[in-house]
Amino acid sequence: MGKLSNIIPVSDLRQDAAKLLKQLNKNNEPLIITQRGRAAAVMMGVEAYEKSEHEKELLLLLAKGDREIELGEGYDLDTVLAEVDTFLKTES
Numbered sequence: 001m002g003k004l005s006n007i008i009p010v011s012d013l014r015q016d017a018a019k020l021l022k023q024l025n026k027n028n029e030p031l032i033i034t035q036r037g038r039a040a041a042v043m044m045g046v047e048a049y050e051k052s053e054h055e056k057e058l059l060l061l062l063a064k065g066d067r068e069i070e071l072g073e074g075y076d077l078d079t080v081l082a083e084v085d086t087f088l089k090t091e092s
Contacts, residue, residue, distance in 0.1 A: 007032040
């Protein structure tokens with residue numbers, strides 16, 4: 001993750017919510033919301049959130065595959081590639 005430069009106090013969020021939502025959807029970078037000088041929440045646009053969740057799901061599948069390989073379990077390559085194709089088609 002790169003440097004987080006989008007940090008604003010909650011009072012700014014209250015005043016400029018519509019503008020900040022446009023910014024979130026335009027640049028796909030998270031926005032850190034502070035309260036009393038401390039990070040309290042992270043906001044991100046829907047597209048960025050969906051991408052993040054998709055990437056997390058793929059990483060979990062890869063980790064599961066690694067565990068199965070270590071245990072001597074698993075599937076042949078053709079089965080795996082067919083499953084990946086099906087998965088990617090549903091995500092498009």
